[in-house]
Amino acid sequence: MNRYNKSRASARGNTHFAAARRAMGLLALLVGVIAGWQWLQSHPQHSPWAPLDLRDPPGWATRTKMNAMLGDVSECRAVLARSDVNFSTLPPTGEGECARPDRTRLGNYPLSPDTPAVTCPVAVALELWRRDSVAPSALAILGSELARIEHLGAYSCRRIYGGADGAWSEHATANAIDIAAFILEDGRRVSVLGDWDGDDPEAAFLRAVRDGACNSFATVLSPEYNAAHADHFHLDQDDRWAGVCR
Numbered sequence: 001m002n003r004y005n006k007s008r009a010s011a012r013g014n015t016h017f018a019a020a021r022r023a024m025g026l027l028a029l030l031v032g033v034i035a036g037w038q039w040l041q042s043h044p045q046h047s048p049w050a051p052l053d054l055r056d057p058p059g060w061a062t063r064t065k066m067n068a069m070l071g072d073v074s075e076c077r078a079v080l081a082r083s084d085v086n087f088s089t090l091p092p093t094g095e096g097e098c099a100r101p102d103r104t105r106l107g108n109y110p111l112s113p114d115t116p117a118v119t120c121p122v123a124v125a126l127e128l129w130r131r132d133s134v135a136p137s138a139l140a141i142l143g144s145e146l147a148r149i150e151h152l153g154a155y156s157c158r159r160i161y162g163g164a165d166g167a168w169s170e171h172a173t174a175n176a177i178d179i180a181a182f183i184l185e186d187g188r189r190v191s192v193l194g195d196w197d198g199d200d201p202e203a204a205f206l207r208a209v210r211d212g213a214c215n216s217f218a219t220v221l222s223p224e225y226n227a228a229h230a231d232h233f234h235l236d237q238d239d240r241w242a243g244v245c246r
Contacts, residue, residue: 090105
């Protein structure tokens with residue numbers, strides 16, 4: 001074979017080899033996509049396309065799906081129903097800045113002295129917070145099961161800090177709740193006011209559940225934020241301040 005023919009044969013061989021490499025690369029990509037899709041099907045908490053189900057463990061897509069339902073009451077309540085969470089709805093009430101079109105009340109939730117009607121996104125966040133942070137932290141850090149969570153209220157038709165002007169509080173629509181203390185099955189009461197400072201297990205527990213709340217709520221304010229929160233955690237679902245955790 002002369003040099004010209006050898007060169008043509010070599011070029012054809014290189015072309016065929018490159019085509020085979022591309023085909024193998026596309027095949028590997030296809031196999032990877034199929035494997036990834038199958039993995040997401042069995043791990044819906046990581047899939048942005050799977051409907052949010054609160055029975056699933058927290059995943060990469062959980063926060064994104066929670067943010068997507070903040071302005072959609074019907075979808076939010078569908079999440080509660082899909083997740084087999086006991087809840088009821090109350091008729092809309094109020095007017096103006098204190099209008100409450102979304103009044104959702106969790107059933108069988110360990111709030112004390114009662115279980116107030118809140119917005120559906122707050123109800124969802126409370127359920128996730130209890131399950132994924134408060135209950136396991138009580139057992140792991142304090143060695144006791146959680147009995148109740150004490151709150152200072154959810155609804156209050158007022159502006160921030162109760163002033164005559166300024167921005168309206170998320171409490172005006174019950175899109176917030178203030179948490180004061182935690183009662184354990186062994187009878188202990190761990191309060192934000194009495195146990196936040198220090199390095200004992202109670203203080204560690206409070207910091208753990210404050211941090212855990214940041215995975216469920218848009219805004220979390222604790223005694224580290226300012227003196228007005230010395231005796232409670234303020235938890236709300238105002239997406240304008242999403243990511244505030246202090």
